[in-house]
Amino acid sequence: MAKRGLVLSTTAALAAAVAVVGFQLANPSIAAFRDSPKEVVDEVWQIINRDYVDGTFNKVDWRQVRKQFVENRDYASKAEAYRAVREMLKLLDDPYTRFMDPEQFKSMQIDTSGELTGVGIQLGMDEATKQLIVVSPIEDSPAAKAGVMSKDIVVSIAGQSTEGMDINKAVSLIRGPAGSKVTLGIKRGERQFDVELQRAKIEIHPVVAEVRDTPIGKVGYIRLRQFNANAASDMRKAIQQQANQSVTGYILDLRSNPGGLLYSSAEIARMWLDNATIVSTIDRKGESERLTANHQSLTDKPLVVLVDGGSASASEILSGALQDNKRAVLVGTQTFGKGLVQSVHSLSDGSGMAVTIAKYYTPNGTDINHSGIKPDYVLELSKADRERLSGDRELIGTLSDPQFAKAVEVLNAKVQNPQTPSASRP
Template identity: 85%
Template sequence: MAKGGLVLGTTAALAAAVAVVGFQLANPSIAAFRDSPKEIVDEAWQLINREYVDGSFNKVDWRQVRRQYVENRDYSSKAEAYRSVREMLKLLDDPYTRFMDPEQFKSMQIDTSGELTGVGIQLGMDDATKQLTVVAPIEDSPASRAGVLTKDIITSIADKSTDGMDINQAVALIRGPAGTKVKLGIKRGDRQFDVELERAKIEIHPVKAELRDTNIGKVGYISLRQFNANAASDMRKAIQDHVNKGAVGFVLDLRSNPGGLLYSSAEIARMWLDNATIVSTIDRKGESERLTANRQSLTNKPLVVLVDGGSASASEILSGALQDNKRAVIVGTKTFGKGLVQSVHSLSDGSGMAVTIAKYYTPVGRDINHMGIVPDQVVELTKDDLERLNKNRDLVGTVSDPQFAKAIDILSGELKKVSSR
């Protein structure tokens, strides 16, 4: 992973059974303080003081926080220090800025390798209700096979109520050795039920690509599940393969894609765009960085992008860039609405922190935080649709999938426009 990698996505900020991150090494000069729990608290305070996106710290007196947690308190153990760091960060009221103990941070780094051990649930914290909510189940994972769905509320883990439980605590309870089991309490609408899941090793393949034979010809169907370190290279191979095989158009499926790495989303955008702005980021000083596409596109064939409420952050950057530049038609339902960027740092004792450092804006200047990307063509899936597609994943991305079927209709119209020119 590149030093200083930037993170986008609910997976990184709201880690669950999977996390996709970039990280950077701590300043070596800090290493001398490794045996001092108090210095861990100081490191965490300094990171927020130096990098946090909001210079007012969400109206928290950050100097007073230092006096309370660093200057006027001694620590006898790292566990004490970790509790204080989490207390400090909680004051910011930012679910995306979080602390990870060494084991959690190590797990986060392992996850970037594309394999994890768990049940395959990506969790988020609902901003309004503060409830642990499923952002997306990973395809072909224990959770997916058991029928866990996006927007399910996790009410208990191993018979422990999740009321007041943060993401880190939930992750610690859900994860465990392959072959062991964990029981989850789930609320779905008015229904409340338990699901017992057996933990397993889960390989994460970010791209699934197939050439579909349709009534308009061969259509390249590419499903991108997350923006990890392998996503761009896998995407490039898929597009080139479909172009070589005569695809007349493409459907890019970003449904339930919770995000990932900033550079990955930018690289993938460049495969579809020529001479266009992809995204702008603005930090606490108001300094803007703009990422652009410069004549690197792999195809100019018509493109439809599928999104839903589980499409977050890096997915929203990509779909927003394609929508604003009129390169693609967006189909589905409104996206998650996360317009924040995190940088992930290792601390001197092997623990880590994700810190919100910037906001991002689409090419025409839209701030999608909490607002999301609204599709050009809204197509809702019914409850029956969701359960049918979840039970038989082979139907996803076929004409039995209403959102994909709409995409084919749109591609048909786009091809007719091209042929009439």
Template identity: 60%
Template structure:
């Protein structure tokens, strides 16, 4: 997500199960005081926003004007009745990412990824095909990650309550809580039910880790990007500069289990690797595209391999897609999550909030990766058991030759380094 000049929040992510202060954004500035006396005004405000901004001008084949008549002809005696009607109204769009949040839900959603989080550390959404509550990815080194929750897990019960028909707001309210308290999740993974009891905690996220590695490909730089948070670009810049000073021969950029974050953080980071070319295009309901371009200020042109898996989502897919389409990097690993939609999250007059799908994004070559993801140039799939063993039980093997995806990345990087050296000699 990213806060734009007009105060909206644009994002390529789903809901993060954590809470964070939002007062610095001014979201609650005068919202409570400005709320109109009639709850019907709030219903119409939501309708108008959807009418003007929703990505599909047919409203997913819904007669949106008829919807307005239906819900404005109702009488409302309190806000709760208005909230119920708004949720019914939005449900007609059949879009899991367009959702209403009451003031408490809005207050607790993650609108800024800088700072300390409180929760279990997963991002969730409704699967667009199955409409089931699905884990997009656990955030590395959080309680959910350490417990063994994996990307694509389907959450079927929360504290014994079925999630059938449950929206993400209700799921968030059930899962979040005070640090030290526990939540029970029942998940479905490859047809098998699994039970998890997870203790909530305060979570501090350091988005970038890097190191110099001696490998069969030579002295290389390894950079792990865990999340596209507000300070990810600065930390990435520092990492590249540090490794450049050590004269590494090439890089492995690890985006595995990275659920996304700030849309424009991915653009900034792409510019550190690319001197020229398109990074991403966002397409609105009129088909108009806004293009983000490289700006000729790359920090390195050395060979690059990017690692991805099914936990790489949204902003991770923007970055890996840009580097792949521009032939700046070879992408190695598993097919990514597949979330190519952009939401605008905006405050409403009574302190509640509305998330609206306003655009979709395409890679530089025009690929719409929504529901499909990025296909690696070189596929190295791991089973769920292999992933869990690697990331949870045997973490010391991550980014070593005992890590099959990393080992393949090093092999590929070695060939890229050799090819570049040969070309340089010819020139």
């Protein structure tokens, strides 16, 4: 498994950064398909056949699928082949295994330390209702400034209903040139309303870190927005800088963090854990890979982690590792519940796909898929609090933020009694 090809994000191609696992045709006879639309269909079939996590392929006869989509069908255009690929993948009933046309794939490869163009939302799909939901808005994006919130349901895009729409289609409708506008129909509880958003170039910095003056002294506040290729180096810098300021402890904010790269979350876990299991992954053959901390922790000072329903995938790996190893106390609400790993592949014509290749388990062997992780201290923000924090995002991570205030309270208790949770030691 390529280090940076393993993806855990619920992020749609609106704003994703992943490294690509190259794909080579396994069978030389397939060379006859080169420069043919059928080649892409065959490539996708082969990847699923070889790597997909479910060996029953959702109880579908995958060889019969090959006959239907590859052997017995011709394609007059790439567009026709792409439609067939999506039809084929739909049989797996897995929203995270998805095909991306060249434009969508290029968007997915954007380095998120630079700029991207969009409205700034991470989209997911509710597997029960098949509705498109906002996993989280990106900080300071048009969507965030307009008050779009995690768990909002996107019911329409530019006047078109999203009923039955997959994420790729939604992304293609939402994306567009900077300065242009798009209207999203949002459902929040029983309320339904439209939000007009102006697309913009968005700078995404994965780590925001500040030392907060609190009643218990200086506290290192670190907010991690996404697990991209730069997240680990930014996190290391933040921890070290705050340690130099003699903070009493740390609050790590993973709220509305949709995930990202598996190894990025593991590298960050190693900064907090000294010697412990971080996560285990199991593929369809039952082969397991265990990632561990290796005596490289940067601090053993008390740590509280903030999580919510928008904390997904890599966020859940990190928070699960810290909770199971009694290194940190979790405060907030139940996490998103995505315990699947995707590998990203480039295809011969510049398109790409993400395929679910494994399940992951927390150090205690917990499968959090669908169920999420329950915090040690559950604290739900009121509707008024959510709207207040959404309206003035400068209040997030301050004592005006009820979940942060609770984290300070919990951190104080750990400072007074540092016995547990503490860094796991050999």
